[in-house]
Amino acid sequence: MIGKIFRNNLTSAILVIILILLAIVFYAAQIGHMEGPVLLQHLVNGISLGSLFALIAIGYTMVYTILSMINFAHSDIFMISLYFAFFSITVFNMPWVLALICVAAATPLVGLLIERLAYRPLRGAPKNSVLISAIGASFLLENAATYLFGGRPKAFPDIPALTRVISVGSVNFQVVSIVIPIITAAILVILINFIHHAKTGVAMRAVAKDYEIARVMGVNVNGIISLTFIIGSVLAAVGGFMWGAKYPGVTPMMGVMPGLKCFVAAVVGGIGDINGAVIGGFILGLGEVLIVALFPGISGYRDAFAFVVLIVILLVRPSGILGSPVAEKV
């Protein structure tokens, strides 16, 4: 029983996150730069950014698990979801919950389309060809968005229910900063249960290991691959919606930096492992927010943090935190 608890990746993931949190809090208290409530506020922001990173990173890691490829267009699917959200609310006047549902339903269509047009025809082709195709799909989406929606930033509509600031004691935070981690946790529980217990989830893991044999067993491999893209896109869409509410401002290139960081998060956590993507997302999100908070002097380098973590992790543990050393797929 105890062995089983420790073998559970999620448990160890949570332990790692708690340890990192404690270390940071302890450190902040030590240097005395920060009072409790302010630190707490930053923690809330960090957890919320970490959750967003986690949501997007899962999409990278799931596609990688199934197809051994990096879906470079994932960051642009995230960007498209923000435009969908923008139009649902401003043009179609949807209430935000309905808009969220519509965005989560529409974005996967883009993910599916890309899989069908850019990746499926190259099934069995050399990995480099697929990689180039992925980069092409990414450029295509970015340029299509620029053409269709213009390059000037659009202001994501204010959603008062999410942007309202609430105060608990002397800690102030936006509702959305609490909503994001809750939604992320709920999605994670559902996703992990699905992958480990539903028949289709088990088939998904089987396809990741050996798609040919999975097919011989009767698994619809293309269906499973499509499903993977759907799940990744839904998560990116939910993340995108919340991102827009928290950081308004939608541009065709806005997916690039978050996408890069989330890809780094997936690698840092151990690509191919959903729990790893979550850990990586939290490390990068929390780390970025807290470093900026603790050392305002270097806040201009906030985007560099993800890559510093990447380099350190790759040096210490090339396969990522949860990745198994034998990561190379045959």
Add this chain to the structure above:
Amino acid sequence: MLNIEKLTVKYGGITALDSISFNVPEKRIVTLIGANGAGKSTTLRAIAALTKPSGGSVRYQGEDILGLDAQKVVAKGISLVPEGRRVFANLTVMENLRIGAYLRKDEEGIKKDRKWMFEMFPILEKRSWQPAGTLSGGEQQMLAVARALMSRPKLLMMDEPSLGLAPLVVKSIFEIIREINRNGVTILLIEQNANLALKTADIGYVLETGKITLSGAGTELLDDSHVKAAYLGAAKK
């Protein structure tokens, strides 16, 4: 039950199978023996729709199944124990069996078959919650057989189940093959271990560089001088 007619498979310019024909009668054990690279795996892959043949026909229960999707072939009752076992190492033994029964909806029947598997391979029951990658080679082979049987096939195709296993394990695998056959499953067995395969099979075919060169009852081939020289080692009794 299975009639292969002039089956030809090419990989690029190489002809791996050159117009081979053979039959697998219902409820029998048929073996295809041959050296490394003779085209044995290619034959099974072509039947299982993993490799596209360039010519010939594959009839199963009177129906042409060539060109069907791999999924449809399993659904018709043909199941494969692949070369090199290829269990899903990241899945538990239970989950491997679940994937084996992927197309089935009869939960009761699946449960019953799983019980049968655990009677036939008690070690799998002990390991049921272990990832398949942690099993020994012999255990993985048993799992590969059990997984294939979970689809409740009428025809079980096995690709070198004895490869790389200790002699004692090989012996028990062949006993299992007979037992599965006694339960009414037709078997197409591919082997390099010609001696055991021919002793186990009712009918044998010899495959040499993509062509069938000899056929006959298993015991008959055991006595054939060419088979003796080429596959059994001249010194064998």
